[in-house]
Amino acid sequence: ADPEVFKIGGVVSLSGTYGVFGDDMRKGVELAIEQRGGKVLGKPIQVAWEDDETKPQPAVQKTTRLIADGAQMIFGAVSSASSIAIMNIAKQRKIPHLVTMSADDKITLPGASRYTFRTSNTLGMEQRMALAYSKDQKLKRVYGVTADYQATRDSWEWYRKEAEKAGIEIVGADFPPLGNRDFSSIADKIARSNADGIALFMTGSDSITMVKQAGQVGLGKTRKIFGPVIADETMAAGVGPTSVGVNSGVRYHFTVDNAANKKFVEAYRKKYNEFPSSAAGEAFDGMAWWLDVVEKTGSWDREKWVEAFAGSVRENSLEGRKEMNACDHQARQDGLWGEVVAGKAPQPAYVMKIAKLYPPKEIFEDCKQ
Amino acid sequence: MSNIALQCANVSVSFGALKAIDNVNYDFEAGRVYGLIGPNGAGKTTLLNVLAGRLLQHQGKVMCHGEDISALAPHLRARHGIGRSFQITKIYPEMTVIENLRIAAQIKHSRFMPFWIAPRYDRRLADDIDAMLKMTGLAAHRHDIAGAMSYGLQRALELGLTLLPGPRILLLDEPLAGIGHQEIEAATRLIQSASAGRTVLLIEHNMDVIMSLSEQIVVMCNGSVIAQGTPEQVRADATVRSVYLGEDE
């Protein structure tokens, strides 16, 4: 017999470093469910939310609990470490797993997991945008600051190699520890260098602190500060005025101009009285897509859902066309690149302005099995 | 030489500018009871600390039965047969009397503390503990929590703990401090019987007790030994009278 309800287990950070993102993701998902009348396959949808405290260990624990409680799928997490931990459990328990936030490329390497899908951006596509940006701006000398963390270090290494190929000189590279709180020495070194671009391969409070302290010695005035994931509305709120002019890859943005997005933003603002953040938009987009696919299979067989999702295409996603690669379960999509500008009420004080849109073929490698 | 139990050779201790012990040379003969007296702050406790190994930063040498022990930590000196009681009682306050004594007794049987044959091992300790309970008069209190006993009983336990490992040399720092007038006599007797066959170094400010217990009195003042001799000699010594005893004594 079919289950009475469709249970979704949501594991996100509601506390800890990324707590702010988890809360927005929850809002996005709940709106996606509400917009389809709260039902899929004719049964009511029920989401159980769990807080992983931005730590993988609770993420594992909570996921196990959700699966034991009968979750049909797992949604989450925020941090890549948690998502990877969840991915392993999902794989073992054969439960579909949807990622709409974590950007680590390892999550969607070809053959990584039959059950895990990502509808949001990868660090890989964002680093490509950062490179394209460097070329567009005709930067000559770049100073790189990279959090001492595997994914960001890999990303930086890739950028460095490609940039040098393109004739950009790397005039300095520093690797401060994760969670570092003082960048004044590094800012000083950059100020003394002749760099015209500052590439930041870091995120969260690291990038906020860095941008903030770079602003205090006026680095942004004479140099371009950019990075794959260093700014969005949430982070800009932490930086303040000096965030203006900073460039970054953007996962989703409420100003993307298409009908689906307009409708979503309106509904979101009505329900939550604020503009959707990128975490909220990506979560909505991914969950809506997934539920549509499930509906279309007309079956309660989880294997069927997984098969249907791999290779499915979403023409009217919030960010335009998205296509789920069958080989690595990564959604190919346009890349958004933006710059922080001052927002006009009712928008937040600092918002991203989408400056450039990169088509998938420029920022994704072809996926080979 | 073999009858010298403890020997201080040119021992000095300084705390900053203060010379708490100033070049003390003294041989303590085995089997005798020495009384150590002197004004407050003369350096008596400090000397005891040097002998027991609680104070290792000193000049000069400390020898035990001809062996240089200057650098040895307290527990190693204990294994040389040096036992010590403290001016401020040092017992295990949350354990019962018998548990206190058991810890002291088991060091004698082995330094190796097997945990798989505990009960059998404890039976071997029982005789020693019983003898000590009788000697210190604590037999009736064996199951009392040590910290809740009266001060006099705690002092008796302190002495029992010091004696159980079977030290050949006893260093006693004001063992009668705080013991009531009525119990002094019993405590004196206890120390006396504990002294049998041992070398004892006793610090005490109670003149009646120290004069009756000691065979030899050593007087310290400002870190130096200023006089020594039998109780009678010391009592008659003019310097001792003026710096320590007072004229009317």
Next chain:
Amino acid sequence: MSTIIIGLSLGMLLFLLASGLTLIFGMLGVINFAHGALYMLGAYLSFDIAHRTGSFALGVIVATVVVGLAGIAMERFALRPLYNRPHFYQLVLTFGFILVLTEAVKLFWGLGYKEAPMPALLSGSVDMFGSTIPVYRLFVIGFGAAAAIGLFAALERSTFGMLVRAASSDSEMVQTLGLPASTIRTAVFGFGAGLAGLAGAIAAPLFPIELGMGTNTIIDCFIVVILGGLGNIRGVVAAALLIGMVRAIGYTFMPSWVDVLTFAMLIATLLTRPQGLFSRPVRSA
């Protein structure tokens, strides 16, 4: 040269962060684990007031006073019965306060990153020794130095300091001599907590304001306290400056090793001076 300025500013900031902790630790023998949480509360308060009123100074004052009052309440209602118990009870108690304070801040200000504006007067930068030094950093150095001197005078040279030290070792005896020991302790705790709030307010324009900001800070503070020796203001200043310098040099030459370097220095110190850089041996029997 700029490394020295940066080192000084790092050191003084560390001193400000650690001063309240070391004060409470040294004077009351209490390890206040919630120090980081109080620091966070201070930062949020100053951000809020600054955005509401536009005045940085008012924010600093409100943060100091409110956090100080919170400290007084903590001491009065929770810590007081614990003085006669072993240290670790205070650890659990103050750990409990971390959770409560964090929850309270979350309730009031939500989860998002916050930003405290730099006061206009201090927001410029000056060129010195070929580097651009933000005026705010210089302000931090000056403020830290003033706080250090003030604390030193207040605690190691004054009668009040003597009283507090006495109360830390035997408060009942202090009362027996006719002095209000419990009021003194409450005041000291409130003062230490106020310092945490002050540090939070001063640090606010430099860092993102977020819920986790206290958690890592507390470890830095502990390092300073270990290095400096128990509750010794001089020691803490020296230790904070030393760490600041080591870090500034580390950031300049090998940023990814800065944390390891800090800990290596700590361990080297422990090997040579186990009780910290500034401490005096005590008599054991």
Next chain:
Amino acid sequence: MIALENAFVQYGAARVLSDVSIKAAQDEIIAIVGRNGAGKSTTLKTMMGLLPLQQGRRLFHQQDISRQAVENISRLGIALVPDSRRIFPNLSVMENLRMGALAHKPGYWTIARVLEIFPRLQERIGFGGDQLSGGEQQMLSIARALLGNPKILLLDEPTEGLAPLIVNHLIEIFTLVHQQGTGIVLVEQNLKVPMRLAHRQYVLDHGAVAWSGTAAELEAQRETVESIITTGVNHEH
């Protein structure tokens, strides 16, 4: 004048004093004697206000101070030399002395005067409290109490650990203190001192007053009193 009236005191569940009434006027020296554990120290602590009364009253010059906090009682002019000395280990000798004077009005006893009577302390003035020898700590504790210029001085075994010469010296000092108009309550093991000083004596046994009387009465009934102390018979209630 300080007094306990029908005082009952306990530590946790263990009753230590039952129905103790003791009083000392400002012009007298009284002594409390008794075996170890009889409750002498407890009596002094109760007078000082360090222990709460289960029943009974604490009086100072007819005023009920049963509910007063210790610091207030101290400021009325009562000082205690506790049995464990309780020197502040982290304060210097000088600072320990200053602590004694801090809450009180100046009077006959000044730092210069106490250093005069205890020259040893003058020699150790900059030392930390925890660096002193046992006897030196005892002197410091007495000096600290004197600096409050109390109206009543409670002394718990003040001669313990002191050299005989100093003990004799202390007897003179206590006489002087008394002449300055301070009442003294003295707890002693060493009977020599109370015999020389006290106007009246109380014998405590098992937490109750077993005998009390003037010095003259004590002299007359010496044997009885000694036997009460040693065997603990003849309770007075």
Next chain:
Amino acid sequence: MNLSRFDVLIGLLMMPVIFALPFLTQDDFYLNLATLVMIWSIFAVGFDFVFGSLGMVSFGHASFLGIGGYALAIVTQRFGLPFEAGVLAAIILAAFCAWVFSFFALRVSGIFFALVTLALSQLLYILADSKLREWTGGADGLPGVARPEILGIDFFSSLNFYWYVAAIFVLVMAAIAMVRSSPFGRVIRGIQQNEIRTQQLGYDTHRIKQITFLVSGAISGLAGALLGSLLMYVNPQMLHWSTSGDVIIMTLLGGAGTLWGPVAGVMIFEILKEWLSGWTPYWYGILGIIFILVTLYFPKGVLGEIQAFAGRIRRRGGKS
């Protein structure tokens, strides 16, 4: 510190519960929770060996837990050795690490001991988190930690793994109970109550403390290996100071220095956390309030207070 009647009674109560649980529920979630509680109990009991018995607050026990986890993961994954070899390596490496810690930390006492162990463990955390990422996988950790593989039993089944851990748990508790009541256990408690006296009796207290710390580290390492195996994942969070904080709180919550106190503490902590977090989003703050209240009103810990209460009742009953 003989085994009290109370300890034996609780032990006798625990055994059937452990045995019966899998027959009451086959739910993976409950089995995993029970397994987790037992593993953390091993950790807490090991920790309490230093904390409750010796009276020293170690704020670095997360290191031993984490080293245990990493040792198992690395030995099985990199060197392809069997699970049991990994557990052995976990125990040995954790003990070695404890020995190194004790070398530094035993030079100081009291709260400084706590701070020094904290600093050392934070250093390890940083190393694992970034500098040793070749071996540890950095902040992302190492997924796919092994499960035992004996007799062809499938230990990836929660039920079978439960039995495996339960057996180890019972063995560890029995060993700890034995050591606590042995002459060695007595001396440890003697050191806690009066170190100077113990030294003066002739015990090498420094050495004994070191051995105790080492044993405690070894037990924690065992717990770490099991935890890694349960979660099939290790990451630097295991080494973080807040993990040390958790174990201190759990131990105090249940009752430090008693045999079963740490176990009770772990149970209360985990169940409270599960229950509260399912019930209110403010569970973090409520947990904080509970910690505060327990510290203030249950100074001996929940089990410690019950034990003391039972003792009072018995004494009163005995008298009348």
